[in-house]
Amino acid sequence: MASSIEQLKVCLVGSGNWGSAVAKIIGNNVTRLEGFSRDVTMYVYEEIVDGEKLSEVINSRHENVKYLPGIKLPTNVRAEPDLVSSASNADILVFVVPHQFVPGICAKLKGSIKPGAVGVSLIKGLDANVGGKLELVSETIASSLQIPMSVLMGANIATEVAQECHCEATLGCKNSAQGSMLKRIFSTDYFKIEVVDDLEAVEMCGALKNVVACAAGFADGMDLGSNTKAAIIRIGLVEMMSIIKSLFPDSKKKTYFQSCGVADLITTCFGGRNRRISEAFVRTGKSLAVLEAEMLNGQKLQGPATAQLIYKILEKEAFKIEVPLFVKVYQICFEGISPRSLLEIFSIVSNL
Numbered sequence: 001m002a003s004s005i006e007q008l009k010v011c012l013v014g015s016g017n018w019g020s021a022v023a024k025i026i027g028n029n030v031t032r033l034e035g036f037s038r039d040v041t042m043y044v045y046e047e048i049v050d051g052e053k054l055s056e057v058i059n060s061r062h063e064n065v066k067y068l069p070g071i072k073l074p075t076n077v078r079a080e081p082d083l084v085s086s087a088s089n090a091d092i093l094v095f096v097v098p099h100q101f102v103p104g105i106c107a108k109l110k111g112s113i114k115p116g117a118v119g120v121s122l123i124k125g126l127d128a129n130v131g132g133k134l135e136l137v138s139e140t141i142a143s144s145l146q147i148p149m150s151v152l153m154g155a156n157i158a159t160e161v162a163q164e165c166h167c168e169a170t171l172g173c174k175n176s177a178q179g180s181m182l183k184r185i186f187s188t189d190y191f192k193i194e195v196v197d198d199l200e201a202v203e204m205c206g207a208l209k210n211v212v213a214c215a216a217g218f219a220d221g222m223d224l225g226s227n228t229k230a231a232i233i234r235i236g237l238v239e240m241m242s243i244i245k246s247l248f249p250d251s252k253k254k255t256y257f258q259s260c261g262v263a264d265l266i267t268t269c270f271g272g273r274n275r276r277i278s279e280a281f282v283r284t285g286k287s288l289a290v291l292e293a294e295m296l297n298g299q300k301l302q303g304p305a306t307a308q309l310i311y312k313i314l315e316k317e318a319f320k321i322e323v324p325l326f327v328k329v330y331q332i333c334f335e336g337i338s339p340r341s342l343l344e345i346f347s348i349v350s351n352l
């Protein structure tokens with residue numbers, strides 16, 4: 001960490017829907033908190049929107065018109081299309097890009113990070129290392145950039161957070177001083193943060209709930225009703241706990257009662273894009289890739305890719321756990337089996 005008299009500078013690596021909502025929070029917080037620089041940079045993957053560069057639109061109108069329209073960003077948040085320039089003098093790096101882009105971003109940032117910088121990942125997804133073993137996104141970033149990482153996960157539909165609806169989130173952090181410091185930059189009177197040290201379980205919850213959301217969306221697409229969706233959420237939670245316990249035996253049960261656990265699972269199965277696209281997948285018969293392109297306006301899906309990774313890892317490790325819901329979501333997304341086969345999970349479910 002930088003010395004206490006230095007003003008800690010924050011960089012958001014990412015400027016999508018969630019990145020922009022969090023930029024609003026951090027941009028406002030650093031203007032009232034002691035010890036932080038007012039200047040916040042936000043890395044923008046440059047694109048042209050209605051004939052203008054998105055980074056220039058954000059800097060002139062203080063609004064991310066593509067990914068978070070209708071929400072004003074603080075004027076001290078500066079959009080920067082050059083990744084290395086945006087991040088190289090930051091003390092706190094907030095990673096908030098779809099997980100698909102993490103390896104490319106880390107490769108570009110390697111060697112350009114300020115000594116003593118710390119990172120926090122808001123990314124809900126998983127990675128695999130060169131040996132094909134599961135790797136947390138926070139681990140990928142930590143090992144690639146040689147910085148300590150924390151994670152922030154929770155029931156946080158970005159637009160609702162940006163509209164200042166009451167929300168909670170879980171900060172997974174192994175170092176209590178870093179946890180307190182990070183809590184300060186994210187906390188507001190409408191965004192409540194709880195710090196826990198069960199980092200791995202917090203991050204895994206954030207990634208795995210997207211797979212359950214796909215199952216919830218398939219059920220919605222088949223008009224199966226609320227009771228069936230509740231059963232899917234329950235089974236999904238049991239399977240999430242089973243996967244997490246198998247991979248991280250020291251993980252704690254109480255973590256599931258944090259915002260990152262049950263709460264995020266519920267919100268994502270009702271209000272998230274993974275649910276929405278999965279419903280459309282059943283109703284229209286179009287591919288997930290086509291629906292992602294047609295319906296998400298540049299936003300990315302995380303659930304199907306996470307289902308695929310988990311399936312491959314469980315297969316490779318020959319795990320002795322039963323996760324029929326996770327397997328069905330993978331098979332529906334990638335092997336062309338009928339969404340109706342999801343109903344088969346009800347005859348083979350495991351219990352807590």
Ligand SMILES: NC(=O)c1ccc[n+]([C@@H]2O[C@H](COP(=O)([O-])OP(=O)(O)OC[C@H]3O[C@@H](n4cnc5c(N)ncnc54)[C@H](O)[C@@H]3O)[C@@H](O)[C@H]2O)c1
Nearest residue numbers: 015016017018019045096097098101123124157158299300
């Ligand atoms: N949106 C939410 O409600 C929400 C809430 C909590 C967590 N999250 C998580 O936050 C993470 C980021 O999601 P988001 O919603 O901010 O993003 P998003 O899906 O809204 O936007 C996609 C982003 O990716 C960028 N991009 C496209 N191609 C790129 C490339 N090649 N390299 C780098 N960036 C590229 C786009 O410019 C855009 O900023 C995800 O892991 C998501 O699961 C999202």
Ligand SMILES: O=P(O)(O)OC[C@H](O)CO
Nearest residue numbers: 154155156157272273274
């Ligand atoms: O829109 P989703 O499905 O990516 O979910 C958004 C958030 O993760 C909910 O907390």
